[in-house]
Amino acid sequence: MNRTQPLVLGIESSCDETGVGIVRGTELLTNTVSSSMEEHVRFGGVIPEIASRAHLDAFVPTLQEALAEANVQLADIDAIAVTSGPGLAGALMVGVCAGKALAVATGKPLYAINHLVAHVGVGLLQQGTGTATSVSTPPAGSPPETLPDNMGALLVSGGHTEILRIRSITDDVELLGSTIDDAAGEAYDKVARLLGLGYPGGPAIDKLARTGNAKAIRFPRGLTQPKYMGTAEEPGPHRYDWSFSGLKTAVARCVEQFEARGETVPVADIAAAFQEAVVDVITSKAVLACRENGITEVLLGGGVAANSRLRQLTEQRCSAAGIRLTVPPLSLCTDNGAMVAALGAQLVMAGVEPSGIGFAPDSSMPVTTVSA
Amino acid sequence: MLILAIDTSAVASAALVSDDAPESVLASFATEDTRTHAEVLAPGIDALLAEAGVSGHDVDAIVTGVGPGPFTGLRSGIVTARTLAFVWDKPLYGVMSLDAIALEVAESTDSAAEFIVATDARRKEVYWARYTLSDAQLPHLADGPHVGFAADLPDLPVYGAGAGIYSDVVKAVAEFSTRQPEALSLGQFALARLAAGEHLLDSTPLYLRESDAQVPGPRKRAL
Numbered sequence: 215m216n217r218t219q220p221l222v223l224g225i226e227s228s229c230d231e232t233g234v235g236i237v238r239g240t241e242l243l244t245n246t247v248s249s250s251m252e253e254h255v256r257f258g259g260v261i262p263e264i265a266s267r268a269h270l271d272a273f274v275p276t277l278q279e280a281l282a283e284a285n286v287q288l289a290d291i292d293a294i295a296v297t298s299g300p301g302l303a304g305a306l307m308v309g310v311c312a313g314k315a316l317a318v319a320t321g322k323p324l325y326a327i328n329h330l331v332a333h334v335g336v337g338l339l340q341q342g343t344g345t346a347t348s349v350s351t352p353p354a355g356s357p358p359e360t361l362p363d364n365m366g367a368l369l370v371s372g373g374h375t376e377i378l379r380i381r382s383i384t385d386d387v388e389l390l391g392s393t394i395d396d397a398a399g400e401a402y403d404k405v406a407r408l409l410g411l412g413y414p415g416g417p418a419i420d421k422l423a424r425t426g427n428a429k430a431i432r433f434p435r436g437l438t439q440p441k442y443m444g445t446a447e448e449p450g451p452h453r454y455d456w457s458f459s460g461l462k463t464a465v466a467r468c469v470e471q472f473e474a475r476g477e478t479v480p481v482a483d484i485a486a487a488f489q490e491a492v493v494d495v496i497t498s499k500a501v502l503a504c505r506e507n508g509i510t511e512v513l514l515g516g517g518v519a520a521n522s523r524l525r526q527l528t529e530q531r532c533s534a535a536g537i538r539l540t541v542p543p544l545s546l547c548t549d550n551g552a553m554v555a556a557l558g559a560q561l562v563m564a565g566v567e568p569s570g571i572g573f574a575p576d577s578s579m580p581v582t583t584v585s586a
Numbered sequence: 587m588l589i590l591a592i593d594t595s596a597v598a599s600a601a602l603v604s605d606d607a608p609e610s611v612l613a614s615f616a617t618e619d620t621r622t623h624a625e626v627l628a629p630g631i632d633a634l635l636a637e638a639g640v641s642g643h644d645v646d647a648i649v650t651g652v653g654p655g656p657f658t659g660l661r662s663g664i665v666t667a668r669t670l671a672f673v674w675d676k677p678l679y680g681v682m683s684l685d686a687i688a689l690e691v692a693e694s695t696d697s698a699a700e701f702i703v704a705t706d707a708r709r710k711e712v713y714w715a716r717y718t719l720s721d722a723q724l725p726h727l728a729d730g731p732h733v734g735f736a737a738d739l740p741d742l743p744v745y746g747a748g749a750g751i752y753s754d755v756v757k758a759v760a761e762f763s764t765r766q767p768e769a770l771s772l773g774q775f776a777l778a779r780l781a782a783g784e785h786l787l788d789s790t791p792l793y794l795r796e797s798d799a800q801v802p803g804p805r806k807r808a809l
């Protein structure tokens with residue numbers, strides 16, 4: 215196996231995107247994604263069984279397209295990487311079985327990859343391959359080949375909301391905080407439904423919020439009371455954690471009150487105030503976690519990285535705290551196979567042993583397990 | 587003709603069958619478990635190929651059970667079969683999974699001219715199909731597959747694990763009361779059908795049930 219510039223194929227199926235990506239070392243060759251998002255629209259959220267059915271039908275065509283686009287033969291691949299968790303159990307199963315079958319059919323080594331760490335791994339792909347851009351860009355011509363020291367990652371999507379500390383992308387990742395109920399993107403979807411804005415909720419609310427007054431209403435910031443926060447010396451039980459279910463309930467109560475009074479619901483103001491509550495609590499806790507853990511470099515990942523207000527406030531607060539922020543291009547922030555391949559390549563280059571073909575997908579795989 | 591058959595409609599199983607081999611069997615495996623497909627299937631197939639000294643190039647076709655069966659398990663076998671067929675560039679066929687048990691019934695001494703095969707569909711239901719037998723022919727699928735309550739099955743002898751679970755309400759054939767569809771019989775059935783010039787299915791899964799998703803109704807207003 216080529217361990218210096220390994221050609222790695224990555225498979226992603228943890229939610230509603232079937233992704234196959236191919237990288238050579240830190241160079242991105244292709245990022246092919248087939249999404250079942252359209253099929254979930256009428257339900258207002260991802261339906262696991264529908265996503266799983268879509269993965270089954272999308273896998274081989276997506277693989278075929280990726281190989282053609284990268285102009286790569288399976289025989290040339292050094293290793294295969296597949297998301298084995300966390301994610302939707304039935305959806306993970308399709309990708310894991312496909313990855314294993316690919317390993318059996320080709321005889322190539324297989325790595326079982328942690329989806330959350332893969333979101334960070336995508337930040338290691340070189341710039342100049344037409345893919346990576348960042349907010350505070352390092353000088354051109356100096357692609358980040360290794361992660362900086364004091365590295366953190368803020369992941370915000372429909373499936374997760376986490377702040378991680380990464381000492382080593384291949385074997386030392388720590389979960390500093392996460393949502394204890396809904397993911398931020400899920401809260402957006404639920405509130406968008408309440409406001410009659412359709413699915414997915416993120417873009418709809420983000421757009422409408424620009425015309426609303428975020429200060430018109432103040433919605434609660436979950437888990438910010440002293441009993442949850444504690445102090446830096448004596449942290450409370452949820453100092454870096456989030457909760458969005460109370461916020462969703464508060465929005466519902468607010469809408470009901472307007473209706474009960476027979477008044478027009480100020481949808482734009484509610485959207486803006488809700489978005490402000492989400493983004494404020496995400497960024498303030500993330501920056502707090504960074505400051506108290508000596509993190510000076512942060513990568514923003516996950517589909518909600520597309521949210522204009524989240525990007526703006528994260529930039530603002532990171533820069534005020536002296537933290538350098540990187541945001542990969544959106545196609546690499548949302549779930550995709552390239553990030554799985556990117557992390558797979560890091561594992562190969564670090565000399566980590568493959569996972570074999572006997573592992574089980576793990577829908578609640580902890581970030582401390584970078585590869586199974 | 588050498589076929590690699592896979593079925594995960596209930597247990598996980600795979601087999602290499604060939605018309606050149608005695609009893610058409612080269613090698614086969616099946617688990618007892620119905621919930622560890624993702625772990626055991628790929629290693630099982632890998633070991634099967636090694637045991638028979640066969641590589642992907644030697645295989646002429648791949649056959650997958652297309653259910654009916656619990657969805658997540660069913661998909662693990664189908665995606666495996668589709669991927670192997672793609673990489674090895676081999677034809678891929680589907681066979682209705684209950685046919686595997688029907689073939690075993692046809693070959694047994696206590697078969698009936700008309701019978702039902704049933705497997706567990708969970709949620710107090712069974713997957714079932716009705717077959718007819720005539721001399722020296724493959725079992726003929728007369729009706730099905732369906733999903734429904736065991737008590738509503740036609741009044742015929744019922745073979746398979748679905749009968750064993752509901753032996754209080756169906757005419758369960760004791761000898762077959764724990765029988766699950768397996769790739770070995772499935773592959774033998776496919777081999778016989780192809781030899782007889784019959785068509786097989788494609789690899790589209792037979793879910794028989796929609797996803798449970800409900801389209802949310804309009805939100806209730808406060809007044």
Ligand SMILES: [Zn+2]
Pocket residue numbers: 329333371373374516548549
């Ligand atoms: Zn993700």
